Amino acid sequence: MSVQCAVGSVQCAVGSGEGMVDDGLGLVVKQERPGRVCGLGDVRISTGSTPPPFRTAPCPLPTAVRYNPVMPGPEPQFSMYVFTVLLLVVGASVVMFWWLAVRWTVRRHWAATAEWARTQGMTLRSVDYDARESIDLPEVLADVQKLNPDVRAMLQDERRTLLRFITPTTPHSQQIHSPSTWHVLLLKLEVTWPATALRPAANHVSLVDLLPLTSFPSLTSNERFVVFGTDTRSARQIANSSALTLLPADVGLLLIGPFLILDFSTRPFDTIEFGRALALAEQIVSFLPTATV
Secondary structure (H helix, E strand, C coil), rough: EEEEECCCCCCCCCCCCEEEEEEECCEEEEECCEEEEECCCCCCCCCCCCCCCCCEECCCCCCCCEEEECCCCCCCCCCCCHHHHHHHHHHHHHHHHHHHHHHCCCCCHHHHHHHHHCCCCCCCCCCCCCCCCCCCCCCCHHHHHHHEEEEEEEECCCCCEEEEEEEECCCCCCCCCCEEEEEEEEEEEEEEEEEEEEEECCCCCCCCHHCCEECHHHHHHCCCEEEEEEEHHHHHHHHCCCCHHHHCCEEEEEEEEEEEEEECCCCCCHHHHHHHHHHHHHHHHHCCCCCCC
């Protein structure tokens, strides 16, 4: 007896024994009796010698399909090594999150200062970053060093120095016994000057007040600044220079030895004022008269 299947990818078994049928969807069914096939879907089977009225195709005997279940593996056990690694990862994540949060919230100002110093090629030393840091003033400010200043921050390269320090007293000022915070820029010059200064008249305290200098009020008619110095000739030179027109009314100018010093203590100690002070100092240098000790 021949068994034939209708059009499609349906395969069926033949013979008097048992067979398997694939309905094209991956489903395999068993042939229970000779000449009859149990299947799923739209499966049409013809038996006998009379051809069916529809197109038929021979049914090849499929390869036997066997189900091999995966054998279960060993049960997972606790690993101290894996647990330790996970603890280290979690701990490192917590520390990094805390450090970034503090850096950009509580210490955001100093983080921006450190980034600015890095772009300018300057080194930053700050007591606020490291309480063990000990910073001394440059030798040019030896007279200020006698007041036991507390230097809080220093940005420095070969030619430029930015300082933030606190003095417990302010000699020669209107507020002698009051502590003051100072923001100072030092720029190294190619010439040497005797101690000469332009003190802002409107400021209650000035860096000039920390130095033993003599005032020359008659050298200038400008009411914004008072000329100080140790030498009349140098004081007259600075009074007649373009520095008076370049300086803002709240910024003091001091020339000592090979250094130009700007006192911008009334302004914030931040990157914006750093850029302004550096640009102003370079501009003043280009207009300074030549003076030697």
